Amino acid sequence: MINTAIMIIVVLVSVGTFFGVVLALADKRFAMEVNPLIHEVEDILPKGQCGACGYAGCAKYAEAVVEDENVPPNLCVPGKAAVAEKVAELTGKKAEAAEPKYAQLKCRGTKTAAVMAARYEGIHDCAAAKLIQGGPKGCKYGCIGFGNCVRACPFGALSMGADGLPVVDKAICTGCGKCVSTCPQALLTLQSFAAPVQVACSSHDKGPVAKKLCQNACIGCGLCMRSCEHGAIKIDRFVAVVDQEICKTCDNPTCLAKCPTKAIQELVAGCMMKEVV
Amino acid sequence: MAEYLTLFIGAVVVNNFVLTKFLGLCIFFGISKNLSASVGMGMAVTSVMTMSSILAWIVYFFVLQPLGLTFLTTIVFVVLTASFVQLLELIIKKQAPALYNMWGIYLLLIATNCIVLAVPLLNVENSYSLLKSIVFAIGSGLGFALAIILMASLREKLAYADVPKPLEGIGIAFILAGMLSLAFLGFSGML
Numbered sequence: 001m002i003n004t005a006i007m008i009i010v011v012l013v014s015v016g017t018f019f020g021v022v023l024a025l026a027d028k029r030f031a032m033e034v035n036p037l038i039h040e041v042e043d044i045l046p047k048g049q050c051g052a053c054g055y056a057g058c059a060k061y062a063e064a065v066v067e068d069e070n071v072p073p074n075l076c077v078p079g080k081a082a083v084a085e086k087v088a089e090l091t092g093k094k095a096e097a098a099e100p101k102y103a104q105l106k107c108r109g110t111k112t113a114a115v116m117a118a119r120y121e122g123i124h125d126c127a128a129a130k131l132i133q134g135g136p137k138g139c140k141y142g143c144i145g146f147g148n149c150v151r152a153c154p155f156g157a158l159s160m161g162a163d164g165l166p167v168v169d170k171a172i173c174t175g176c177g178k179c180v181s182t183c184p185q186a187l188l189t190l191q192s193f194a195a196p197v198q199v200a201c202s203s204h205d206k207g208p209v210a211k212k213l214c215q216n217a218c219i220g221c222g223l224c225m226r227s228c229e230h231g232a233i234k235i236d237r238f239v240a241v242v243d244q245e246i247c248k249t250c251d252n253p254t255c256l257a258k259c260p261t262k263a264i265q266e267l268v269a270g271c272m273m274k275e276v277v
Numbered sequence: 278m279a280e281y282l283t284l285f286i287g288a289v290v291v292n293n294f295v296l297t298k299f300l301g302l303c304i305f306f307g308i309s310k311n312l313s314a315s316v317g318m319g320m321a322v323t324s325v326m327t328m329s330s331i332l333a334w335i336v337y338f339f340v341l342q343p344l345g346l347t348f349l350t351t352i353v354f355v356v357l358t359a360s361f362v363q364l365l366e367l368i369i370k371k372q373a374p375a376l377y378n379m380w381g382i383y384l385l386l387i388a389t390n391c392i393v394l395a396v397p398l399l400n401v402e403n404s405y406s407l408l409k410s411i412v413f414a415i416g417s418g419l420g421f422a423l424a425i426i427l428m429a430s431l432r433e434k435l436a437y438a439d440v441p442k443p444l445e446g447i448g449i450a451f452i453l454a455g456m457l458s459l460a461f462l463g464f465s466g467m468l
Contacts, residue, residue, distance in 0.1 A: 004346075011346055015336075015353055019360035026364050030371035123439040 037090060038066045044086045045076055048154045050176035052077040066091055077101070078155065078174030101175035103149075103158070103168050104191035108200045108216040109142035110163035115213050127184045135185075138213035141203040143187055149179035194248040197255060204237040227258035281412050283468060288416025291468050294392050295424040296454075296461040301392030305425055306450055308383070315429035319422025321383040323415060325365065326396050329358045330414035333397030334407055354397050355389065362388040392421060427457060 042062035053075035055061040065071045065087060073093045074084035080100055088094060120129050120136035126148040134140040149166050150158040157172035158179060166179075180188045187202055199218055203210040207219035220238035232246035233255060294300045301322070308318045333354050341347055366384045370377045387393050396417050400410040431453055440449050 007344060007346060008349060011340070011344065011349065012352070015356055019356060023360055023363055023367075026367045030367045123437070125437075128437060 035066055038062050041066055041087055041090055044079075044083055044090070046078045046083065046174070048078050048174070048176065050078060050154050050174075050178055052174075052176035052178075065093075069093075078176050080174070100193050101190040102170045102173040102193065103175065103177070103179050103188050104198055104200075105143060105166060105168065105187055106189055106198070106200055106202045107141075107143040107165065107185075107187045109137060109139055109214045110165055110216070112163070113214050113216040114139055114142055130184045139203050139205065139210070139217065141185065141187075141205070142214060144185065148182050148184065149188060152178045152182035154178060192244050192248055195242070195244045196250060196253045197242060197247060199233075199240045199242055201239055203239055206238050210238065223258045224255035227254045229254065281409070284409060285412050285416040287468050288413050289420040289423065290461065291464045293420045293424055293461050293464075294395065294417050295421055296458040297465070298395075299458075300395050301390055301421060302454075304383075304386055304390060304392075305421075305428065305454070306447065307386070309425050309428040309432055309450070312426065312429045312433055314383075315425045316422070318383045318386075319418070319425055322387055322390075322392065322421050323418025325358075325362055325384065325387055326393055326418045326421075327411060327414040328365070329361050329393060330397050330400055330410045331407070332361055333357055334400060334405075334410045337397075337401045350398065350401060351394075354394055358393050358397070359388050362393075392417070424457070424461075428454065431457070 038059075039062075042059050045058040045062060047058050049057045051057065053061045055064055055075075061071075061075065065073055065075070073088040073091055074081075076083050076087070079087075115138035116136055117138040118133065118136045120132065122128055122132065124146050126135075126144040126146045129135050129144050129146055135142075135144045137144065143165050145160075145164040145166075147158075147160045147166060150160055154176065155172055155174055157169045157174070158166050159169070161167040175190055177190055180186075180190060185202070189198075191198055201210075201214075201216065201218035203214065203217050205213065205217070207221065210217035211219055218239050220235050220240065222235050222240075224240055225233040225235055228250075230246050230250055232243045232250065234241050234243070288294075292298060295302065295305050304318060304322075308314050336353065336357060337347075337350060341350060341353065362384055366377075369384075396414050397410075400413060405413060428450075432450060435449060435453070444452070
C-alpha cells in the first residue's frame with residue numbers, strides 16, 4: 001500500500017521533472033532572439049489589424065519595420081502622422097508624413113434620386129444583390145446600399161444614412177481602405193484632404209440614360225473639364241474623373257461654379273461636383 | 278494487411294472521432310470558419326497525434342506496465358502530450374519557420390485537447406502493437422482532418438445563405454454538424 005503510494009509519487013515526479021528539464025533545455029537550445037523593440041512598436045500601432053500597410057496585421061508590420069531597414073515608418077495609414085513619428089523615433093528612421101486620406105463615396109443615387117429597376121428580396125448583402133442583374137437599381141454603376149462597406153469598417157467610421165447611402169465620418173475614418181476593397185461596385189475611393197473636389201458619380205451610361213436613371217448623375221457634359229485651368233479633370237466614358245494629384249494644388253476650384261448645378265437646375269439637378277472639405 | 282486496412286478505414290470514417298465519437302469539438306467549431314486554417318489544423322492534429330501515440334506507447338509498455346501503475350495512464354499521458362506539443366512548437370519555430378507560420382499557431386490549441394489524448398489512451402486500452410498504434414493515430418488524424426475540412430467548406434458556403442437571425446453563427450454551425458454527424462453514422466454498419 002505504502003509502496004504503491006511511493007511509486008506513484010516517484011513516477012509522477014520523475015515524469016514531470018523529465019519533461020520540465022527537456023522543455024527547459026529545448027527553450028535554451030531553440031531560443032528565438034526577439035527584439036524587444038518590436039513589442040514597443042506594436043504597442044504604438046492602432047491595432048485595427050486593417051492591413052493597410054501591406055502586412056498581415058500590426059504585429060507583422062512592427063516586426064518588418066524594426067528588422068528591415070527599407071521598410072518606411074509611415075506605412076500605418078490609420079495611425080497618421082502621430083504614429084509615424086513615434087515609430088520613426090523608436091526605429092531611428094526618418095518619418096515622412098503619410099498623407100491623410102478618407103473614404104469618399106462616388107455615388108449620390110439616394111432613395112429619392114435613383115430609379116429602381118426591380119424590388120430585391122434576397123439577403124442583405126451588396127455582393128449577393130449584384131449577382132442578380134447587377135443590383136436592384138436602374139443605374140448598374142451606383143451604390144446598392146446594403147452596407148457591405150459599413151460592416152467592413154474596422155473603426156466604425158461608416159454608417160448607413162437615411163437616404164440609403166453610406167455616410168463616412170471623416171473624423172473617425174483612418175483611410176485604411178478596407179471599404180474600398182469591399183465595395184462590389186468599386187464606388188469608394190481614398191480622397192486626399194487637400195483635394196477640394198470630387199465627382200460623386202461613377203455612371204458610364206450616356207448622359208440622357210444616366211440622367212433618366214438617377215437625377216444626381218454626372219452626364220459627362222465636360223463643362224468642368226474645360227473650365228479647369230490645371231487640366232485635372234478628364235471625361236472617361238461619360239463621367240468626369242478628377243486627378244487628385246493635380247487637384248490638390250488648386251486653391252480656386254472654378255469647376256464648382258461651372259458645373260451646371262444652380263444654373264440649369266432641372267436639367268442636371270445636383271451635379272456631382274461638390275465641396276468636400 | 279487487411280487488419281491494418283480495416284483499422285485505418287475504421288478510424289477515418291466509421292469511428293470518426295469528431296462526427297461519431299464527438300471528441301475534439303472545440304477546435305472543430307473554433308477553426309472550421311475558413312478552409313485554409315482547417316487544412317492547417319488537420320495537418321497539425323494528425324502529426325501531433327501520431328508522434329504522441331508513439332511516445333505514449335513507449336512510456337506505457339516500458340514504464341507504466343512493468344511497474345504495475347497502469348491506473349496512472351491518463352494523468353501521465355496528459356503531461357506527456359502537453360509537454361510534447363510544447364517541445365514540438367519550440368523546435369519547429371526555430372528549425373522550420375515556414376512550417377511554423379503554416380500550422381504552428383494551431384499547435385498550442387491542441388496541447389491539451391481531448392482528441393489528442395484519446396488516441397494514445399485507446400491504443401493502450403486495446404493493446405495495439407506499435408505499428409497498429411501508428412496506423413490508428415494517422416487514421417484518426419485524417420478522420421479529424423476530413424471532418425473539419427468538410428465542415429469548413431460547408432460553412433464557407435453558408436456565409437452566402439440567408440440564415441434566420443437567431444440561428445446565425447454558431448447556432449447554424451451546430452445544426453450543420455448534427456446533420457454531418459448523421460451522415461457519418463451511415464457508415465456504422467460497414468465494418
